[in-house]
Amino acid sequence: METQATHRPLNAPETTPSAVELHGVTRVYGTRTAAVRALDNVDVGFPAGSWTAVMGPSGSGKSTLLHCAAGLERVSSGRVVVAGQDITDASDAELTRLRRTVLGFVFQSFNLIGSLTAEQNVAMPLRLAGQRPPRKVVREVLASVGLADRVRHRPGELSGGQQQRVAIARAMVTRPAVLFADEPTGALDTKSARTVLRMLRGMVDTSGQTIVMVTHDPAAAAAADRVVFLGDGRVVDRLDRPTVRLVADRLARWEE
Structure with a gap:
């Protein structure tokens, strides 16, 4: 029997500390008449030790939110706090250090180096940080x-x-406080996707890992603890303890 999902009001406070916080974050691309507001005054927190899926229609700002939260892109206004550190005005050198020590990244395209073994690929973040990986x-x-x-x-x-x-092993070798994942199952067949989702679930339940994942797949979102829905660059809904059916219904409502 499916766990009962819970709808939570947008302004309801978080019940656990947030590992990632966005305060009034706006991200604008271009200038003047060509300006596009990808994120529009977003306030959202991602609870520590939990898994949050970020969903929404194409162009809703999902990937931009992930990139801003992870320090891959600068915000136009607002603040971003990750693992207790305000990274809004961090220097490029500071952001690089954070990405090598505090933050982990997993993308749909894997981004592995073809000439290296699995072992060498996993060791790469430690080598880039100037460490000799055991x-x-x-x-x-x-x-x-x-x-x-x-x-x-x-x-x-x-x-x-x-x-x-x-x-994923490469992202986890530095023991990051937060693991950011952008469509991590998007390029996988159903069986492989389930294996990866079970592994991510285990990281949260066993090790208390914090995961923020962008996905378009209701099944992937249902593996998370909660779903944050975006629309036109804003947070428009939240769902705790999601189910595949409720996530799919919520998405279908916006596409009508």
């Missing part, structure tokens, strides 16, 4: 995503689902 640590992370027997395989020798698991 082989034991790298292999433990790969084992945690079910790839203990694939450490010496290159991306071309792995399935799409296995490549995404390598990408």
Whole structure:
């Protein structure tokens, strides 16, 4: 039997501390008559130790919100706080350090280096941070995503689902406070997508990982603890303990 979903008013306070907070965030592309407001005065928090899915129609601002929250893009106005640090005016050097130590990223396209083994790809963030990655640590992370027997395989020798698991291991090797995921199951078949979603669920339930994920898939969103819906650059709805049916119904309502 499905868990009962809960609709929460937009102005309801969070019941747990937020790992990521956006305060009055606006992001504008272009200038004057060509200006496009991708985010419009967004106030939203993502609770620590939980998994939030971000959904909405094409052009609603989903990816822009993720990129601004993760420090990949500068906001036009407002503030962004991640893991207790205000990153709004952080220098490029500070943002680079945060991305290598505090934040993890997983994307639909995997972004693995084809000439490197799974082990070498996972070790890359530590090397970029000037560290000598212990082989034991790298292999433990790969084992945690079910790839203990694939450490010496290159991306071309792995399935799409296995490549995404390598990408997740690479994002987790620095033990980030927040894992940002942009359509992490979008390029996967149904079976592989389920495997990845179960793995992400386990990270939250077992390790208290904070995950913020953009997705268009109701099944992926239903694996999360809550869903934040965007429309025209604004937060228009929230749903706690989502189900596939309710998420799909909510999306269908906007597409009518």
